[in-house]
Amino acid sequence: MVRAIVGANWGDEGKGKITDMLGKESDIIVRFQGGSNAGHTIINQYGKFALHLLPSGVFYNHTTSIIGNGVALNIPYLVKELKSLTDGGVPVPKLLVSDRAQIMMPYHILFDQYEEERLGGKSFGSTKSGIAPFYSDKYAKIGFQVSELFEDEVLKEKTERVCEMKNILLEHMYHKPLLVPEELLHTLHEYRDMVAPYVCDTSAFLHDAIKAGKNILLEGQLGALKDPDFGIYPMVTSSSTLAAYGAVGAGIPPYEIKDIIVVVKAYSSAVGAGEFVSEIFGDEADELRRRGGDGGEFGATTGRPRRMGWFDAVATRYGCRMQGATEVALTVLDVLGYLKELPVCVGYEIDGKVTKDFPVTAKLRKAKPVYEVLPGWQTEIRGIKRYEELPENCRRYIEFIEKEIEVPITLVSNGPGRDEIIRRTEG
Numbered sequence: 432m433v434r435a436i437v438g439a440n441w442g443d444e445g446k447g448k449i450t451d452m453l454g455k456e457s458d459i460i461v462r463f464q465g466g467s468n469a470g471h472t473i474i475n476q477y478g479k480f481a482l483h484l485l486p487s488g489v490f491y492n493h494t495t496s497i498i499g500n501g502v503a504l505n506i507p508y509l510v511k512e513l514k515s516l517t518d519g520g521v522p523v524p525k526l527l528v529s530d531r532a533q534i535m536m537p538y539h540i541l542f543d544q545y546e547e548e549r550l551g552g553k554s555f556g557s558t559k560s561g562i563a564p565f566y567s568d569k570y571a572k573i574g575f576q577v578s579e580l581f582e583d584e585v586l587k588e589k590t591e592r593v594c595e596m597k598n599i600l601l602e603h604m605y606h607k608p609l610l611v612p613e614e615l616l617h618t619l620h621e622y623r624d625m626v627a628p629y630v631c632d633t634s635a636f637l638h639d640a641i642k643a644g645k646n647i648l649l650e651g652q653l654g655a656l657k658d659p660d661f662g663i664y665p666m667v668t669s670s671s672t673l674a675a676y677g678a679v680g681a682g683i684p685p686y687e688i689k690d691i692i693v694v695v696k697a698y699s700s701a702v703g704a705g706e707f708v709s710e711i712f713g714d715e716a717d718e719l720r721r722r723g724g725d726g727g728e729f730g731a732t733t734g735r736p737r738r739m740g741w742f743d744a745v746a747t748r749y750g751c752r753m754q755g756a757t758e759v760a761l762t763v764l765d766v767l768g769y770l771k772e773l774p775v776c777v778g779y780e781i782d783g784k785v786t787k788d789f790p791v792t793a794k795l796r797k798a799k800p801v802y803e804v805l806p807g808w809q810t811e812i813r814g815i816k817r818y819e820e821l822p823e824n825c826r827r828y829i830e831f832i833e834k835e836i837e838v839p840i841t842l843v844s845n846g847p848g849r850d851e852i853i854r855r856t857e858g
Contacts, residue, residue, distance in 0.1 A: 501680020
């Protein structure tokens, strides 16, 4: 059976913990999009880890981890991340890399930085990890596919052609040092040696695994509102963050995805620029940021302070719909125990009219949040294992959110640890 785990919002929903937990029941875990530009924080018996490229199942001995063809593969980063695991006492994971994945090149990261510099105040709030230049090259058909590393003539000819194109931009647009084809080819040969032990036709591997009845988990990065088609364009990422893309990014038939677990945060947070209707500021935001997540709300990749907000039912319902959610995992609920009241954004006021539909970005800019305020529970809920044992106001908050987003909440996370989770069966 194939399940997908994806985010409903701007990313940072706590997918790492839920993926890690579901990894226990999986034989294979596949990363299907994105690169090392966003991270998942995982806390387990080995310690605390921030994963960026590796799937969250690398801590289990019984799982195979796959980097799918849809991923922006930063090869030195992958090797570094594997080393950080083994240095931390984690057994060497079983890893496969798609021969059709494309390679994040050092110049992609440079071009990302140069473009943000050039745009100045009008920048897209990029993590400067090379993601937009990488996907631009992929679709302009001048990216390097892993399989090409093993074709000497193809690689040499392509390296010269790519350098010629890139150097025009470097010289005339960015006024930066030029690429040297021989140096780039040498880098690619180094990459080949690093990645060679893991490369295979992962689509064929998954095809056989599906036939054999294996449990497969597709792991997405970021969330629905960062999708280039359905997110807050242009303040989005450059690969699809939707579960539907999981079929493409892993190389499996779409009808094989039977269950889509969408991770939803009990409040809102976002890293980087872009429209964020329920955002809060000042002391209120600082307090939530400080208490949030594990050790505070700061990006797992960038360390940037996350922007904070109250739960946005309009954005989350839309995110769940675009993901095709069959069930929802609600995370970091324990963080809200200090609050007397909990505002929930239930509508957007745009040009004097209230809507419950999530609009396009130009209209989103004008949206003002419409809140319904629920009473807080003002007590610690960590350690509670059964749903019925949660405070009444806490259950009311969960059930209110469930009604608003129109998807059953089956998992409630009430702490950062792998086992701090409540499985909820009743609606």
